[in-house]
Amino acid sequence: MLTIGKLAVASGVKIPTIRYYEQIGLLPAAERSPGNQRLYARDALKRLAFIRHARELGFTLEAIRDLLGLSDRPDQSCFEVDAIARAQLRAVEGRIARLQALKSELERMIDRCAGGTISACRVIEVLGNHTHCAADHGRDGQDCHAVSE
Amino acid sequence: MLTIGKLAVASGVKIPTIRYYEQIGLLPAAERSPGNQRLYARDALKRLAFIRHARELGFTLEAIRDLLGLSDRPDQSCFEVDAIARAQLRAVEGRIARLQALKSELERMIDRCAGGTISACRVIEVLGNHTHCAADHGRDGQDCHAVSE
DNA sequence: CTAATCTCTCTAGCAACTAGAGGTTCAAGG
DNA sequence: CCTTGAACCTCTAGTTGCTAGAGAGATTAG
Structure with a gap:
């Protein structure tokens, strides 16, 4: 049986x-010592490793x-698991x-900011300007509104 | 002078x-109408466009x-601007x-989950297993702890 | 037995917003 | 001029995924 501190070190969480995680129900309520301290078995480590790795992969809680x-429910089809993973992908x-x-926009910004003064520097200008939206990341149109003056 | 609603539509914010943004001081306190409603000039639109675009580029507030x-302070060297942009890059x-x-790990997971039952599906197994860490994203070592059993 | 180190619960805070309640102001139509 | 309805106001609280701290109790080493 591990105390929470050992589990934290072992799992990196x-x-x-x-x-x-216990509070929001991702981990089952731990066993307790006579003095009310949490005690964990090995499978808690596995579950935590699972959660941790999934978090690293960008899955939400x-x-x-x-x-x-x-x-x-290990007998079911993994259809749903697959769907979740595909959505994540x-x-x-x-x-x-x-x-x-x-990244390419930042690179262009940095190129244009070659040691001059701010008034000559294009970084801030580029950031205030949406004319590159269509060329650069206008794929998701709802994210790039025209700011016509 | 724009009301906040028009400004919102025009800026996409x-x-x-x-x-x-006004509350946290990113925008100056707006002028007010006699009835206490916010009124904005054109430069507020520019400033908001700047903020919005910078947010899209991943800059923190x-x-x-x-x-x-x-x-x-437009007369200074843009050294600092450049540094911020480079850090961001x-x-x-x-x-x-x-x-x-x-992405490649998710793809591998999906490959292994080819229509079977969950007990045969490797997705969950892969997620609980850190043995791929070194090969896949172990560059930043502090993020991948060994979970040896 | 005591001191140091865990651990406990609880509350509050972080970013960067978003949503809702309950009330006020404005613009247009009758 | 008055009313209606949309837009606006402030304020509070919620979101996600944690993190930090206070103050109290548990455990372990010497």
């Missing part, structure tokens, strides 16, 4: 976070809750595309 | 968000506050790298 719920791909557009 | 502060590149690792 901080103590208040573990208690938080809600998605993780779903996955954990599914894994408690799409979200990740979207984030990557967006960040790559942002 | 929601009304409560505009008020929030604190970084934006810095940038706005700098742009109020590094952060964006890090996020992209991380997301790409996550």
